Amino acid sequence: MRNGPVPDIVVRRLPLYLRTLRQLQRAGYRTVSSEELAQVLGVTAAQIRRDLSYFGRFGKQGYGYPVAALIRELEGVLHLDRLWNVALVGYGKLGQAIAHYGEFEPNGFRITAIFAKSPEHIGQIANGVVVLPATEIERVVREQGIRIGIIAVPPEAAQEVAEKLVAGGVRAILNYAPTVLHVPPEVTVREIDPISALQSMTFYLDDRPSVAGNGQGEQSFADVMERSPVEKRPAAH
């Protein structure tokens, strides 16, 4: 078993391993090799062995990984052997879509508190949860012992909402607002940002005759990109 803290980049890959292992289990696999996992995930077997080596007893080469046991181990490490209550803040188009997203509960998360600012949304009911005014965030989050918050408010309101959530005890925030949240070091934040994701891909799209007009900098990028296609691929995750 490897020692030392687990790099966050490895932690981010664990849910993908778990998801893949569950798929393989449904497909009837009892053991799976790092090569098989690598093929499904589009990464190298070496990376999978390296990542799983943090878990000790599962890092052995040559033997297949026992699927069920590795699933249990990952569920334990990721604290997914329970259902987490989640607070959702924001009930506009995006918030409503999140509130009705069917994949949270099967994957360990249950939205048990929803908060909105506009009077038209307050009092509505989503999956049995009554939408409360944003002024109630800190109190309700504390009372329910909620540790996870989802922010789906306009960017200019996101920081204040984050501070209320943290004040109530939230330590993990999924941020859909296109703005950087400033939180204490004990709070983890992940962004869901389709715009930035799209804008970071157009960098690699360069099929315009007018490109040269954008100047030396870009031209040299285009050349470089042509020469090294591997650089055109994002990391698998």
Place this chain on the structure above:
Amino acid sequence: MRNGPVPDIVVRRLPLYLRTLRQLQRAGYRTVSSEELAQVLGVTAAQIRRDLSYFGRFGKQGYGYPVAALIRELEGVLHLDRLWNVALVGYGKLGQAIAHYGEFEPNGFRITAIFAKSPEHIGQIANGVVVLPATEIERVVREQGIRIGIIAVPPEAAQEVAEKLVAGGVRAILNYAPTVLHVPPEVTVREIDPISALQSMTFYLDDRPSVAGNGQGEQSFADVMERSPVEKRPAAH
């Protein structure tokens, strides 16, 4: 100006710099220091100077960056000095939310083709775009010269959809389906995966008396995490 290919991790940060610069510009800034940018973005000034050094003329320390010129440069490098047509595949709850998401067009992307499988969705109109049958993907994408696709279909259908998009000419895919897509090296894929994001944060949430029951592996993680809070923070982006 720095030479060599730009690492994808840097490319992923460029849209965040652009977004922040636009905010600062709206706030009246004409120049901005790497320290000011760093503070807003929650990263180090050194990282910003390092990242921007790929762009040559903007990498100078000591002087503030000229906001308007840096915005233009980043827009050029990211190929955001145009409006990109986008194909959306999938028109269930998620697809409909994406189709009506208001932030795409102001940020350089216009959904000009929508495809669905279920007859109830085909023929519907979203923002003036008629939902077409998925059998039309390759033809329509090619005819419209679309290079960007958004996948919002069930995971088991995502790979086939990706192959149709790529066959039509798509080279950048935003994948909302919780599955790994296998695409040619010239195609860039970014995942939007709130479940994995949440599951990678619960790793850091460890407030249960029952935790020890999950065994040595996890216990030692918990210890390690307690000792090195810095490891609890994901990279800013």
